[in-house]
Structure formats: structure tokens, C-alpha cells
Amino acid sequence: MDLFTSQIDPKQNLLPKDGTVNYLGPILDMSRADHYFQQLWNTIPWENDIIHMFGKRIETKRKVAWYGDKPFEYTYSHSTKKALPWTQELLELKKLTETLTGETYNSCLLNLYHSGEEGMGWHCDDEKELKPNGAIASLSFGAERKFVFKHKESKEKVELVLDHGSLLVMKGATQSFWLHRLPPTKKVGTPRINLTFRKIVK
Numbered sequence: 001m002d003l004f005t006s007q008i009d010p011k012q013n014l015l016p017k018d019g020t021v022n023y024l025g026p027i028l029d030m031s032r033a034d035h036y037f038q039q040l041w042n043t044i045p046w047e048n049d050i051i052h053m054f055g056k057r058i059e060t061k062r063k064v065a066w067y068g069d070k071p072f073e074y075t076y077s078h079s080t081k082k083a084l085p086w087t088q089e090l091l092e093l094k095k096l097t098e099t100l101t102g103e104t105y106n107s108c109l110l111n112l113y114h115s116g117e118e119g120m121g122w123h124c125d126d127e128k129e130l131k132p133n134g135a136i137a138s139l140s141f142g143a144e145r146k147f148v149f150k151h152k153e154s155k156e157k158v159e160l161v162l163d164h165g166s167l168l169v170m171k172g173a174t175q176s177f178w179l180h181r182l183p184p185t186k187k188v189g190t191p192r193i194n195l196t197f198r199k200i201v202k
């Protein structure tokens with residue numbers, strides 16, 4: 001563990017107000033994190049996402065997949081997906097995440113970014129299907145990427161780097177008051193996979 005990761009305080013709230021974000025840092029050793037990256041890369045039926053921008057339907061380069069306890073329908077940016085049944089690896093990761101965060105989840109959105117040129121724009125995860133103020137746990141594999149929060153009113157920003165095999169938790173009022181994004185960058189040439197475990201209450 002290097003000097004930086006040894007200074008991670010999993011109880012520290014990274015937000016100055018209006019929500020709670022904890023960064024637990026790497027929760028898997030390098031070889032297990034590598035193993036999960038390969039498994040997810042090879043076995044998930046990745047599909048391009050559709051977003052609606054300026055009245056147009058745009059297919060993203062970023063790929064997605066949606067899993068859950070039941071074939072939940074999830075409307076994301078006007079397209080509706082039916083959740084696939086858990087794979088063994090996703091169930092292992094869900095259990096580990098539940099233990100470390102003290103919360104339970106029933107669904108997971110997976111994102112695959114082929115390189116730093118792919119990212120995700122400003123948004124909050126406050127869809128009506130999600131448990132209000134429920135925790136969202138974000139597991140990252142592969143390339144380290146910057147992640148940014150921006151307060152909806154004050155525009156204050158909070159930045160951090162999401163490591164290979166790391167866990168980030170957003171909870172409380174975070175989605176009501178803060179946007180987040182994964183900025184694109186020319187500095188990263190390698191892929192990244194992100195899993196966000198969520199709780200659907202429909």
C-alpha cells in the first residue's frame with residue numbers, strides 16, 4: 001500500500017454539506033481486482049447505451065448492462081432495460097459491497113469505458129424507481145479515473161480519483177443536492193469498468 005492509499009479514511013465524508021460520500025479505496029488486492037476486470041470484460045453482454053440529447057437519440061460509445069434480483073425495468077435517459085439475473089461474480093461483488101457498506105442492494109448498473117475518451121456527463125441518480133436517499137455503491141476496475149461532484153446550487157466541486165478495485169459510497173441527500181460526472185480525458189488509454197449497486201423499490 002502506498003502513502004496515499006494508507007491515508008484513506010473510509011469514514012470521512014468527502015462532501016462539505018448536503019449528503020455523504022465515503023471513499024473506501026481499494027477493497028480487493030491487485031490480482032483479485034484484475035481477475036474481476038477480466039471476468040466482467042469477457043462475460044457481460046455489453047450493449048451501447050442510448051441517450052437523448054438536444055432532441056436526438058444518440059448511441060454512446062460507452063457500454064452498459066443492467067442486473068437485478070428480479071427482471072426490474074429501469075428507465076435511464078428514456079430507454080427502458082430489463083434486469084438480467086445475477087452472475088456468480090456479480091453476486092460475490094454484491095455481497096462484499098453489502099458487508100463493507102452495511103447496506104443491501106437489489107440491482108446493479110454496469111458501465112464499460114473503452115478509454116479515457118469515454119466518460120459520463122453531469123447527472124444525479126435520483127430516478128423514481130430508486131429508494132429515496134438510498135445508498136449507491138460504486139465499484140471500479142481497470143484504469144484510474146477522476147470523478148467529480150458539483151453542488152446543484154453553490155456549484156462547489158469535490159474531486160477524487162477512483163482506483164482499480166476501489167469502492168465509493170454515495171448516500172443520504174447526495175443525489176438531491178449534488179451532480180456527479182466521470183470527465184473524459186486524453187491522458188488515459190486503457191479501459192475501465194464501473195459497477196453501481198442500487199436499491200429499486202418499485
Ligand SMILES: O=C(O)CCC(=O)C(=O)O
Nearest residue numbers: 109111120125182194196
Ligand atoms: O463510472 C462511474 O464511475 C460512474 C457511473 C455513474 O455515475 C452511474 O452509473 O450512474
Ligand SMILES: [Fe+2]
Nearest residue numbers: 123124125180
Ligand atoms: Fe451516477
